[in-house]
Amino acid sequence: MSLRRPSIRRALTATLAACMIGVTGCSSQAGGKTSIDYWLWDANQLPSYAKCIAKFEDKNPDINVRINQLGWSDYWTKLTASFVADSAPDVFTNHLGRYPELVKLGVLQPLDELPELKSIKDTDYEPGLAKLWTGSDGHRYGVPKDYDTVSIMYDKTKLQAAGITDAELASATWNPTDGGSFEKILAKLTVDKNGKRGDQKGFDKTNVKQYGLGVDKNFDYTGQTNWSPFALSTGWYYTNKPTWGTEFNYDNQQFQNSLGWYVGLSKKGYMPRYGQFGQSVTTDQQLASGQVALSLNGSWMLRTYANLKTVKLGISPLPSGPVGHPVSLYNGLGDSISKFSKHKTEAAKLVAFLGSDDCQNIVGTDAVVFPARPAGTAKAIETYRQKGLDVTPFTDRVKKGQTALYPLVYHGSEISSLMQPTLDSVWIGSTPVSALTGVNTKVNAILAEK
Missing domain, CATH: 3.40.190.10 (Periplasmic binding protein-like II)
Known part of the structure; x- marks a missing residue:
């Protein structure tokens, strides 16, 4: 993988100084399987997504997913460094406050250009979430994975x-x-x-x-x-x-x-x-x-x-x-794909799965966050109800349309x-x-x- 435009490399390098040490990534092929990298920052969500990825690999035995979890600050420093070092993960958890700049730098893959993700509809997710991942150019840059209020x-x-x-x-x-x-x-x-x-x-x-x-x-x-x-x-x-x-x-x-x-x-x-x-x-x-x-x-x-x-x-x-x-x-995280991934087909399959009911129902049952799909949110509400906790003050804001979208700006x-x-x-x-x-x-x- 290489950053094809020197201006992108210069822009990213300027934000980093010397943060290159400890960066891992790069997809590969070994033993007849295609290996791809998935990064996330939330340690609390790691066990749930490990379950999702195990299920994904069962359905796709020719794909191996390597998970890397980093703390919030290290995550963004090393993610930016990975684009400079040509070692970016194929798929990574993205934030609404960060992705506009990554779009501007040209390092995100427009997801609507990948056949495996063309069938995704905004109505698959809680109201407004998918819209947040549509750039000002009309391309989709993230598939919703959860939301917060x-x-x-x-x-x-x-x-x-x-x-x-x-x-x-x-x-x-x-x-x-x-x-x-x-x-x-x-x-x-x-x-x-x-x-x-x-x-x-x-x-x-x-x-x-x-x-x-x-x-x-x-x-x-x-x-x-x-x-x-x-x-x-x-x-x-x-x-x-x-x-x-x-x-x-x-x-x-x-x-x-x-x-x-x-x-x-x-x-x-x-x-x-x-x-x-x-x-x-x-x-x-x-x-x-x-x-x-x-x-x-x-x-x-x-x-x-x-x-x-x-x-x-x-x-x-x-x-x-x-x-x-x-x-x-009203905020929400999404999964994005690096523009320079060598295995975009496999990466797109993973992103589609992480945003599907198959995965989001697992995340909802574990009740770490509210999944982006309604069925997953319903499972999270029920899990907390069984523990004696009413979490509808959070979910009712979405249900009743009493939210304001996270401000998307460059x-x-x-x-x-x-x-x-x-x-x-x-x-x-x-x-x-x-x-x-x-x-x-x-x-x-x-x-x-x-």
């Missing part, structure tokens, strides 16, 4: 201690002016070192023992598990179009009001401060330690929360915003780098939210680049 995970015992019912949390409302009934709930769930709650006289916001809401360290330009459910529930959206937008809307007043309300929770003492728990203490750990009562998180974290020994876990819908219902960001990494310092300053409190108006102008200038 956001809900509230909480400790039932802390709600009971505050005199709040599960039903009250489930029916909470929110607005950017006074936070609605949701902010009142957060105040009740916040307790200072003297036992005073956030809605009681004498509450000391500088000396908090238990916060109403946990804080996610990934405070980025999509705000998936922190500010996005609030801003999106005002009717705001990231860009001027649902997919492949040409302008961002961070200068919008609804967005800025929503973000200002969110970071203001820390000033009121209802949520930890920026960097208070560092980068190592995750929201599930905050909940498990008793430091917070509620946690906003994605469905990919369900198994982790379900296994917390110190928490009587409950799952609640997001609060209903000004649009009249909850709104969750230059994602540049936009993220430009936005992050200002977002951090806003979160810290050293910069007003209105500063994002100027940043939005710069972001749109990047987006306008070809």
